Amino acid sequence: xxxxxxxxxxxxxxxxxxxxxxxxxxxxxxxxxxxxxxxxxxxxxxxxxxxxxxxxxxxxxxxxxxxxxxxxxxxxxxxxxxxxxxxxxxxxxxxxxxxxxxxxxxxxxxxxxxxxxxxxxxxxxxxxxxxxxxxxxxxxxxxxxxxxxxxxxxxxxxxxxxxxxxxxxxxxxxxxxxxxxxxxxxxxxxxxxxxxxxxxxxxxxxxxxxxxxxxxxxxxxxxxxxxxxxxxxxxxxxxxxxxxxxxxxxxxxxxxxxxxxxxxxxx
Amino acid sequence: xxxxxxxxxxxxxxxxxxxxxxxxxxxxxxxxxxxxxxxxxxxxxxxxxxxxxxxxxxxxxxxxxxxxxxxxxxxxxxxxxxxxxxxxxxxxxxxxxxxxxxxxxxxxxxxxxxxxxxxxxxxxxxxxxxxxxxxxxxxxxxxxxxxxxxxxxxxxxxxxxxxxxxxxxxxxxxxxxxxxxxxxxxxxxxxxxxxxxxxxxxxxxxxxxxxxxxxxxxxxxxxxxxxxxxxxxxxxxxxxxxxxxxxxxxxxxxxxxxxxxxxxxxxxxxxxxxxxxxxxxxxxxxxxxxxxxxxxxxxxxxxxxxxxxxxxxxxxxxxxxxxxxxxxxxxxxxxxxxxxxxxxxxxxxxxxxxxxxxxxxxxxxxxxxxxxxxxxxxxxxxxxxxxxxxxxxxxxxxxxxxxxxxxxxxxxxxxxxxxxxxxxxxxxxxxxxxxxxxxxxxxxxxxxxxxxxxxxxxxxxxxxxxxxxxxxxxxxxxxxxxxxxxxxxxxxxxxxxxxxxxxxxxxxxxxxxxxxxxxxxxxxxxxxxxxxxxxxxxxxxxxxxxxxxxxxxxxxxxxxxxxxxxxxxxxxxxxxxxxxxxxxxxxxxxxxxxxxxxxxxxxxxxxxxxxxxxxxxxxxxxxxxxxxxxxxxxxxxxxxxxxxxxxxxxxxxxxxx
Numbered sequence: 001x002x003x004x005x006x007x008x009x010x011x012x013x014x015x016x017x018x019x020x021x022x023x024x025x026x027x028x029x030x031x032x033x034x035x036x037x038x039x040x041x042x043x044x045x046x047x048x049x050x051x052x053x054x055x056x057x058x059x060x061x062x063x064x065x066x067x068x069x070x071x072x073x074x075x076x077x078x079x080x081x082x083x084x085x086x087x088x089x090x091x092x093x094x095x096x097x098x099x100x101x102x103x104x105x106x107x108x109x110x111x112x113x114x115x116x117x118x119x120x121x122x123x124x125x126x127x128x129x130x131x132x133x134x135x136x137x138x139x140x141x142x143x144x145x146x147x148x149x150x151x152x153x154x155x156x157x158x159x160x161x162x163x164x165x166x167x168x169x170x171x172x173x174x175x176x177x178x179x180x181x182x183x184x185x186x187x188x189x190x191x192x193x194x195x196x197x198x199x200x201x202x203x204x205x206x207x208x209x210x211x212x213x214x215x216x217x218x219x220x221x222x223x224x225x226x227x228x229x230x231x232x233x234x235x236x237x238x239x240x241x242x243x244x245x246x247x248x249x250x251x252x253x254x255x256x257x258x259x260x261x262x263x264x265x266x267x
Numbered sequence: 268x269x270x271x272x273x274x275x276x277x278x279x280x281x282x283x284x285x286x287x288x289x290x291x292x293x294x295x296x297x298x299x300x301x302x303x304x305x306x307x308x309x310x311x312x313x314x315x316x317x318x319x320x321x322x323x324x325x326x327x328x329x330x331x332x333x334x335x336x337x338x339x340x341x342x343x344x345x346x347x348x349x350x351x352x353x354x355x356x357x358x359x360x361x362x363x364x365x366x367x368x369x370x371x372x373x374x375x376x377x378x379x380x381x382x383x384x385x386x387x388x389x390x391x392x393x394x395x396x397x398x399x400x401x402x403x404x405x406x407x408x409x410x411x412x413x414x415x416x417x418x419x420x421x422x423x424x425x426x427x428x429x430x431x432x433x434x435x436x437x438x439x440x441x442x443x444x445x446x447x448x449x450x451x452x453x454x455x456x457x458x459x460x461x462x463x464x465x466x467x468x469x470x471x472x473x474x475x476x477x478x479x480x481x482x483x484x485x486x487x488x489x490x491x492x493x494x495x496x497x498x499x500x501x502x503x504x505x506x507x508x509x510x511x512x513x514x515x516x517x518x519x520x521x522x523x524x525x526x527x528x529x530x531x532x533x534x535x536x537x538x539x540x541x542x543x544x545x546x547x548x549x550x551x552x553x554x555x556x557x558x559x560x561x562x563x564x565x566x567x568x569x570x571x572x573x574x575x576x577x578x579x580x581x582x583x584x585x586x587x588x589x590x591x592x593x594x595x596x597x598x599x600x601x602x603x604x605x606x607x608x609x610x611x612x613x614x615x616x617x618x619x620x621x622x623x624x625x626x627x628x629x630x631x632x633x634x635x636x637x638x639x640x641x642x643x644x645x646x647x648x649x650x651x652x653x654x655x656x657x658x659x660x661x662x663x664x665x666x667x668x669x670x671x672x673x674x675x676x677x678x679x680x681x682x683x684x685x686x687x688x689x690x691x692x693x694x695x696x697x698x699x700x701x702x703x704x705x706x707x708x709x710x711x712x713x714x715x716x717x718x719x720x721x722x723x724x725x726x727x728x729x730x731x732x733x734x735x736x737x738x739x740x741x742x743x744x745x746x747x748x749x750x751x752x753x754x755x756x757x758x759x760x761x762x763x764x765x766x767x768x769x770x771x772x773x774x775x776x777x778x779x780x781x782x783x784x785x786x787x788x789x790x791x792x793x794x795x796x797x798x799x800x801x802x803x804x805x806x807x808x809x810x811x812x813x814x815x816x817x818x819x820x821x822x823x824x825x826x827x828x829x830x831x832x833x834x835x836x837x838x839x840x841x842x843x844x845x846x847x848x849x850x851x852x853x854x855x856x857x858x859x860x861x862x863x864x865x866x867x868x869x870x871x872x873x874x875x876x877x878x879x880x881x882x883x884x885x886x887x888x889x890x891x892x893x894x895x896x897x898x899x900x901x902x903x904x905x906x907x908x909x910x911x912x913x914x915x916x917x918x919x920x921x922x923x924x
Contacts, residue, residue: 028323031365087320109373117368
């Protein structure tokens, strides 16, 4: 950048840890930097079960996508998709049905650039760079992408996202805006940290993340239930991630899962 | 252990160490394939494990634990070694991928920035406004060429690293500093101000400033943006207009309006003296040498008066064509007047003509504090008229009593043209009596306006330049009226007497006017008597002679009995003289003198008439002294009243008249 624009702020700063890359690291990915890993170590100190929590959350996302596919959903809006890591939504969905379409939404420059790299060859998946807390802009961009038909049911995915949305951003209103944009029969998947499980460790995580660019806001089951206004919760309702429609006998301790998960259908 | 059973155990062990995005059945099937290939190629299995994403920190340990009872150590060692290698490769691949992503993200941000930077640069470079981006200390980070132009530098780059405040007027530094701070501290979004910048060459330049602040991502102020609009041309134009409004374009002195405002400012009891100068005989210069010369002379006079004013800290102005005014404080009138005359008397060479000037000066000294500037100017003007009446190089001090009288007169004169236009000035007819027989000899056509006498009205007309048109109008209207009377009453109609004002008496068109009036109205020439102002005859004018030669009987008005007047009577064929004088009381010594004068006049074969004889006693006195006719015994009548009278007289038996 030339000297004459030195007063223009830089756009990409790899020295600041990001929650998306932290998540990647916890999942055993290599798409991360020293700053992300340093933050992850602190995270692990506060919550030694963090790797399992990440794995279980990622696993829930997979099951939720497959659940929606089973119920006829062929288009997905993945809000706050983060760094494409292992088991991405389009891979899962398209493995089930090659015609399935996915629009990823993220705001962070590197996550977006990385997603574009991954999706370059896939005409049925794309990433749009928008802030998921601004539904109007997200929905406009999603329409523009041509991959989402809002006359047909949509699978709206918010896996491990809402715990980054502060109360003052009014998460209920954000969900409501997406709900109002999709037809009846659409699905909403939510997973988010809760203080209902392991409140001490949760407080530790909040403390660790407080100084990062992605502070966290855990929510109670009741608060998460409020997000599903206008949706009918699918069985088994709001539960720790490993208890949501597990594939086989669960061997993980639900009390240490950290995250509640649920899927609802718009009614 | 059978391989399927081993695969199931392996699957359970692995899935708790890593997220493998497949169903348990799929994972189990993959692992069963791995087990079957393991002996042949543990390296291939290791790579496929990593591909499957069985890459958790504990995935290898879990694998070895599950497999070690069934497979021998060297095989597992090969598997472990290959797994580590695959992990390394996988990590490198992912790092490579994320780096590419980073580069791309940066490129995109840069591209976006470049586009917006390009847009900004275009605005910055082509703006009609000067723009500077300064850090919070005032140092220029960047400035455009327009700003450089405004402050007198070559290019915007010349401003880089310079303190923008170097270009502020030193007196503005504190105020502007405070304004900049208010903006950076967020008390205001921006400020606007009109200030003077000091250019690189030291010249001031008026600018409009608009200053706002730039903040970083965290909202902290980092730079100021200063937009600078050069408004000096506007300022110059404004000042030039102001100057033009307040100054005389020829001499550059203050004009009347500006002078008035300056007088007004000093009307607070300051002992001021106001001099109103009228250059003597300046019209001679203008008419004789041309207006260019006149203008040059006026400039020279302005220069000299300007210097004189500067010496005494006085204010000088050109307030009329050849009129100047001066206002001084605590002045000695006589010496100032002398100095003014000295300054003007210094011979001036204009276009090879040596000209010495003088002025008539009206002075108002130490006026009362309650006077208004307009009043003072009027008083000074009145004094100037007085001075002019005394001749050249005279000065007069304003006399408040005299002024009241003149003021009424000037007011009347000013309203005269309007009055005439609106028919307020009428022609009346005053009977001329034979003082002996008391017979009416004729009627004098006279102007009547308000309460003014004919002579006052004519004098006023003279002072306004209206006397000629009014005189011609009187001549023509009266002739027309007299002609109608002749037509109606024949010999019973009165002879028309018309007394002309001084100007009309000298008018070279007079004879033609008279003849035209007679021709057009059909009035017989013998029915008209023209009285000329005696001053015209004394001045050598030959109107009296020409009128006489045309068969028109003439009289001389304003006769006083001087020797020069008597001499004229010897030369000119006039029928009578008309005088205005107090009636000679037979008991007074004047009586004999008047009687001797009238005898002398009679000696020239000229009749002696008296105007303004208002009483029968006066008429009797004049008669005794020898006067022939009198005017004023009966009030003047309108034309209609005269007609009525003539009608009545005609119906009466002749004896009764």
